[in-house]
Amino acid sequence: MIKINGKRLAKFLGLKAIRLLILLIVIAAISFIMIQLSPIDPVKAYLGQRLVSQEQLAIVGEYWGTNLSLGERVMGWLQTLASGSMGFSLIYRAPVTEVIIQKFTASFTLMLVSWVISAVVGFGLGVIAGAKEGTIIDKAIKTYCYILQSSPTFWIGLVILMVFSVYLRWFPIGLSVPIGQLSDTVTFWQWLYRLILPAFTLSIVGIASLTMYTRDKLISVKKSDYFLFSQARGESFWGIIKNHGIRNILIPAITVQFMSFNELFGGTILVEQVFAYPGIGQATVAAGLRSDVPLLLGIVLISATFVFVGNLLADVIYEYVDPRIRSENDE
Template identity: 40%
Template sequence: MPQLMPTHSYAILSAGFRLVLLLILVVLLAYLLLSWTPIDPLNAYLGGNVFGISEPQKALLAQQLSLDQSVGQRLLHWLSGLARGDLGFSTLYQQPVSSVIATHLPLSLLLIGLSWVGSLVLGYLLGLLAGIYQDSWLDKAVQRFSWLMVCMPSFWLAMLFISLFSIALQLTPVCCAAPIGMTFSEQSVLSMLHHLLLPVATLTVVSMAPIVLHTREKVIDVLQSDYVQYSLAHGDSLLKVVRFHVIRNSLLPAIVLQFATFAELFGGSLIAETVFSFPGLGASMVKAGLASDTDLLMGCTLISALMVFSGNLIATVLSRYFIQEAGDA
């Protein structure tokens, strides 16, 4: 145990250093991109009232919003507030950025979490069946479906689901996370599931293709291995082999891959929330970008970077554990 402590300490320090470096690069790049956007922050803030105020009033408003400063000065001002735990003020929502994130982030986490579990479970089961029944009609159907999902844009699938289930069949709501006039927490559990069904289904179907294809290849490799062939030769049933060998050697790699592809799932949630008018963090990021709400967009960007980094870190830790277990075996 004493010999392992320096290795663990080095890994923690390395992860912390990479996180700090990532956040610095994300902040600098995001702020530079915002400074180059063709959207005028002042006109976006005024909206349709841009011609209703005088030039002196515009100058005073620009001073209040710190738009009269250079990009470097605004960045230093935002970083100084960040060091004090202040993410700034959202001109779009007219409230602190921390309050906006606290309101919308839980909805995004719920949507992403359900989609993450759904794509892992369904993707693994389909990949497992395709690998077991290799070259069968089921295997070919699963592969074609997976490759189709890889090529399909999430926004197109979302609009297809809305057209089919919400408009044609009238089985699900067209949009939003709750009935009109209610917040998400005020509705019943069944109503929550009803409004979450289409967004979760969209993200689940779009993001499970890598799990299906990876699990299929892993299952085939395990079934063709020497120890599985030896087990089958000694009379073990296929069900027993799948339970004690295939699932054991294919489930953990699928979980690792699912964490590693968390960035793609998060990116898909931005589009799904926008199409379904789901009031999560992704929809807030899109609105902040269109309204040139710098503070809100920077706060959402930081949270997004932390979430993606956490997913990649978990995948790295699990992959190292998997390699170590394989080496010990």
């Protein structure tokens, strides 16, 4: 049974919360300054090819605050953020918070399904490769992982899209709902049918690293004294793997999986573009191309928080769930 020191955990989480707050402030300020120093004029990017007079440009610039100095814009945005608001999206004509909630909900579903798939497949392949070290199965799995690690996510997505959607026509080309149908009327099976390819593509991001890590950890376990002693006692090989090997590599593997949140979020942007999936990735690209500063900054803060939470969960699991780590730290 896992016993956790409440005071120690509270102190640990408190320090992490302070670190997150400082991190968000620094990221917000740096991101805002970098965007404001960009040569792209947000007013002209928003208006596009429409012909407007200089007076109209000045009116729009004054409304958006682009006529203010850099310091005034930074302080104004930080004050807006401190009030609990992220501003107003220029391209979606809605509060940034509402846009992020709507887009991130769709992306989170995609990331969660992909994360589970990569965890199960990656861990399973790692166990098989580690148990069959040096065999043709091990070499095949390693080659598969090397190919995944050396291939860009968007290229893999395009190949999967061409094979299964264009040539075989087993799945739709893109979008999360059928064309001409409202999202409220989409059935669960329709939604799942359109989620399969994006989720499968995104899961590839984390399979290779987890597989190789699990393989190496299991090989180390196989060389340990207690593993060799169990073999000398006559226990079956797969019985030892199940009772001793998997138990010793599971916590480190889960830790590595939680630490892959940053790769998962980055892969989401590329996958959503390939499959035209209306999530946070598409919103990020749209905000960047059309210089929607409030939305882009809001997404930066949310993505930083998302990655930080993933690393925090990894730290908690590593330090508070593994009894060996707890016993070492309590001494």
